[in-house]
Amino acid sequence: MTNRKSVIEIENLSKSFGNQMVLKNISLKLLNGENLAVLGKSGTGKSVLIKCIVGLLKSDGGTINVFEKNVTSISRQELGEIRMKIGFLFQSGALYDSMTVKQNLEFPLRRIKRDLSEIEIKEKINEVLEQVGLAEALDKMPSQLSGGMRKRISLARTIIVDPMIMLYDEPTTGLDPATSDEISTLINDIQKRYKTSSIIITHDIRCAQKTADRVIMLNDGTVYQEGKIEDFEKSADPLIKSFFI
Amino acid sequence: MKKFSPAIKLTPLLRDATKVTLKISEKAIAKKEQVSNFMTDIADVFLFILRIFKETFSRNFEFREFFYQCYKIGYKTLPLISITGAIMGLVLTIQSRPTLANFGAVSLLPGMVAVSLIREMGPVITALICAGKIGSGMGAELGSMRVTEQIDAMEVSSTNPMKFLVVPRVLAATVMIPILILYADALGILGSWAGANIKGDVTFGLFFRQAFRYVDFVDFLPAVIKSVFFGAVIGIVGCYKGYNAGRGTESVGVAANSAVVIGSLLVIIMDMIAVQITDML
Numbered sequence A: 001m002t003n004r005k006s007v008i009e010i011e012n013l014s015k016s017f018g019n020q021m022v023l024k025n026i027s028l029k030l031l032n033g034e035n036l037a038v039l040g041k042s043g044t045g046k047s048v049l050i051k052c053i054v055g056l057l058k059s060d061g062g063t064i065n066v067f068e069k070n071v072t073s074i075s076r077q078e079l080g081e082i083r084m085k086i087g088f089l090f091q092s093g094a095l096y097d098s099m100t101v102k103q104n105l106e107f108p109l110r111r112i113k114r115d116l117s118e119i120e121i122k123e124k125i126n127e128v129l130e131q132v133g134l135a136e137a138l139d140k141m142p143s144q145l146s147g148g149m150r151k152r153i154s155l156a157r158t159i160i161v162d163p164m165i166m167l168y169d170e171p172t173t174g175l176d177p178a179t180s181d182e183i184s185t186l187i188n189d190i191q192k193r194y195k196t197s198s199i200i201i202t203h204d205i206r207c208a209q210k211t212a213d214r215v216i217m218l219n220d221g222t223v224y225q226e227g228k229i230e231d232f233e234k235s236a237d238p239l240i241k242s243f244f245i
Numbered sequence B: 001m002k003k004f005s006p007a008i009k010l011t012p013l014l015r016d017a018t019k020v021t022l023k024i025s026e027k028a029i030a031k032k033e034q035v036s037n038f039m040t041d042i043a044d045v046f047l048f049i050l051r052i053f054k055e056t057f058s059r060n061f062e063f064r065e066f067f068y069q070c071y072k073i074g075y076k077t078l079p080l081i082s083i084t085g086a087i088m089g090l091v092l093t094i095q096s097r098p099t100l101a102n103f104g105a106v107s108l109l110p111g112m113v114a115v116s117l118i119r120e121m122g123p124v125i126t127a128l129i130c131a132g133k134i135g136s137g138m139g140a141e142l143g144s145m146r147v148t149e150q151i152d153a154m155e156v157s158s159t160n161p162m163k164f165l166v167v168p169r170v171l172a173a174t175v176m177i178p179i180l181i182l183y184a185d186a187l188g189i190l191g192s193w194a195g196a197n198i199k200g201d202v203t204f205g206l207f208f209r210q211a212f213r214y215v216d217f218v219d220f221l222p223a224v225i226k227s228v229f230f231g232a233v234i235g236i237v238g239c240y241k242g243y244n245a246g247r248g249t250e251s252v253g254v255a256a257n258s259a260v261v262i263g264s265l266l267v268i269i270m271d272m273i274a275v276q277i278t279d280m281l
């Protein structure tokens, strides 16, 4: 593991909504090829953090470098180019309600990889649907899917463009243990196969144990603890312990 | 130096004025949710419209979305507008007939109905219906896309949601609503003919000729121009409200509702302004 460069470098990031300060001087790095799990209580600003990374929310202060470009100060066009390399799994799934599963999957594919042929698009769609185990859902509308299925389709839509960085916002929340494990395995597969670097936001400690190379715990808008998952398991800190029951 | 003395005299006044303004704006910021929202909203709307213009004329126009939205607007409102249009003409005819009969001017009836339909009733009533049907639809649709993060998802898929969602909708409304208005006018005249036939017996040809003897280009053009503005405003208000919906599911309802209220109000206000302008010509 020598000369590992960082693909995301966040320094002193802060963000508030009105007078509620959500992120307070957060600094963290995502190294090339690693799975970084981010733990934290509900409402500590985990989702806000990754939304700042892709520029969906504007940070108040600090820098966010993605592939050595500061996303807080680049042009719309440059931001668009960086976003093409980032896969973002929304906590809510964010499937397009008015489109079928197939159209949902085609949407990013046609817009990010413009030079694909119809056959390649079809193959790619079948491939990711196989990966999330939902090949039969192709022509369904999102409203016809269960919560867990929506989550998996959403994951399929995110990985379909082979992003170099994946930001997973609670990929396993609301799934049964067996499916959760499958998703965790899938996250590892993606990491190995495409050399993706990922931030995995999760409450699900099993998912973190399976996938994480490194763990960061957020609390109250700051980095509370950082280290290997084993260190966390051994920790005597009550807050950390509460996650490992 | 003497020349500049008024300016110098004014400087302290100006300074005071700035102080007062600053104080007011500070207070406004403190009461952000209530007061300053009005001014910032206006600035926001202005920027929104500017962005629509910019994205309309930038590359890669979303033709497919545009045609789909046109189709949707037409398809959704056609039955409603057909019924209202026909009834509008029918009622107008039945109601004006006795008055005209008193003056022995029943032969003026078709012309009068046609003029009032084309000038006023057709555009305004159709636009109000469209504000209710299309404006609220856009507000609700974009609002729910905003709330469920679908707009954000588009943005991270390197798709500009302004361009993909807003521009096609606004343009479709701008194009389709005038067409719907003309269609309503036509059906209104048809309804009026039906109304005339209740108490009399006129062939459609005769009725039609009588109707259009009194309709000038001057009646027609301002009405069409006005309709285009109605369409644009309905589209912009619906999209603005939906696109900028807040967080949480209730924002969808709020967006749809205020799209209708503000859309209808603006239609009526604009109608008043249009009347003033055509009156001057």
Ligand SMILES: Nc1ncnc2c1ncn2[C@@H]1O[C@H](COP(=O)(O)OP(=O)(O)OP(=O)(O)O)[C@@H](O)[C@H]1O
Residues within 6 Å of the ligand: A017, A022, A040, A041, A042, A043, A044, A045, A046, A047, A048, A049, A091, B247
């Ligand atoms: N767009 C926004 N406007 C106002 N407040 C917001 C916005 N987004 C997030 N917040 C606030 O920021 C705080 C952190 O939200 P966030 O969604 O990041 O939590 P989280 O850590 O992801 O929690 P969870 O695990 O429940 O998803 C919350 O208190 C929330 O109310």
Ligand SMILES: [Mg+2]
Residues within 6 Å of the ligand: A046, A047, A048, A091, A169
């Ligand atoms: Mg969250």
